[in-house]
Amino acid sequence: MQGMMDCVVFTEVGKYEITQKPIPQLKRPNDVLVKVLACSICGTDVHILATPPQYPAIPGTIIGHEIVGEVVECGEAVTGFKPGDRLIMDNNIACGTCEICKKGDYNVCPNMKSIGMEYDGAFAQYLVCPDSNLAKINKDVPLDNAIFAEPLNVAMGGMKKLHIMPGDNVVIIGGGPFGMYFTKLCKMAGAGKVIITGRSEARRKYLLESGADRIVNTREEDLKAVVQEEMPLGADITIECVGTTIDQCIDLVRPGGTVLVIGLNDKAEQTISQHWIARKGITILGSFIGVNVLQTVASGLNSGQLDFSYMITHRLPLKDFEIGLEAMRTSQAIEVVLYPWDDIR
Ligand SMILES: [Zn+2]
Ligand SMILES: [Zn+2]
Structure with a gap:
């Protein structure tokens, strides 16, 4: 898919820009192009944008990593997903080849890179993510429940x-x-x-x-x-x-x-x-993030047991990112959900 999309880019220490970037393209055979239906602001995002930063991110990167999404396009090696599938994501991408990963402890991989810090992230209309970091959920899971998937994975x-x-x-x-x-x-x-x-x-x-x-x-x-x-x-x-x-x-x-x-x-x-x-x-x-629990989170969302929707305090269009960030910074907010397509529900 070609074209431009709205997004929030980390520019330099303490700064970001609400701007447009090209829609990302599939690069590797196991990549999935995901349409972001909603994304929420994590404490990590607040730390990335603090001065001095309390969490590293690469300038020029689209930040954000807590999403509910939908599959748009799949790389040739992707077998578990098809366009239209509803998704949740673990944004931490381990190398998969180092000795720590091979021992099964990929959550503490020394070569870990994360979507929304080193790779373009979720405060956007689309993102690209490897299939290994995604899990399918049923379409009838309320968005208000599914938006908690990433922190619940942790x-x-x-x-x-x-x-x-x-x-x-x-x-x-x-x-x-x-x-x-x-x-x-x-x-x-x-x-x-x-x-x-x-x-x-x-x-x-x-x-x-x-x-x-x-x-x-x-x-x-x-x-x-x-x-x-x-x-x-x-x-x-x-x-x-x-x-x-x-x-x-x-x-x-x-x-x-x-x-x-x-x-x-x-x-x-x-x-x-x-x-x-x-x-x-x-x-x-x-304990640092989750190891092999994303599928369990998906099951808990599908069954309706994982419902933390009462924690949502703010719903905003993506362009009002500043309002949401400020609410997080001042601890007015608990969960701020952003809608990159302005379809606040
Ligand atoms: Zn998070
Ligand atoms: Zn590794």
Whole structure:
């Protein structure tokens, strides 16, 4: 397909341009040309556009990576998709040939490149993606559910490691979108009580809707005292979604419990109580994006179980990207959905 399309391009530190670029073309035999039906703004996009950038992207690249799309054209080696299919995407493209990839841990491939950072991304009307990074969903899955596929791929990567048991008590530090995903996913997996931290009054209702039993505003309440009251043994599982509180997670988990670390902050330095990791016999799990869970996300969307549509706070045409970005920057927004064809629904 030839022609021009609307898109948002990262130009230089802290800057972007809403502009037009040629519709991308298939380059490799396993490429798929995808029409973007909707795309949402990720915290990563906010970090890319921060000054100084807190996440790298190549100037000149179309940013954005959270999409619901539709197949337009398939490369000659693509067998699993056909024009018209509805799609979700994992935007992280591993090399597939290094020794880490060959061990199966492609999510931590040292040669990883990502759509929306190194390759042209989703704040556009079309994008090109290899078929290995796409999964089909049913057409009757509401767009409002499917738009959460990429962050859910990340959260489900963590869930897959957790082996949560029915009745397990969970403490989550960080009441942002990932705190909400984990609250609901843990409840769906049978968690007993879920305690989560949250300082924003506006976000309370979203945390409650996600299933939180207790929201602790750590400016007003002592988290440890609340956990001792609600979970006398300590939490079976603590989940770190901030990037700076692993020590607290180690402190709050029960002897023999599990800490899942998902928060990222490469500037933060922390003191970690190694003694208590050993003494309490704790398991600490790090999780970065998802490994082989995109298909599970697709199944969860198809069955209707993965419905986080209550988290959508903004719906905007792509040309109003600035409004959405500002809402994300100021934490007014939880989920901002952009519509590159102006067909807001
Ligand atoms: Zn994202
Ligand atoms: Zn690799």
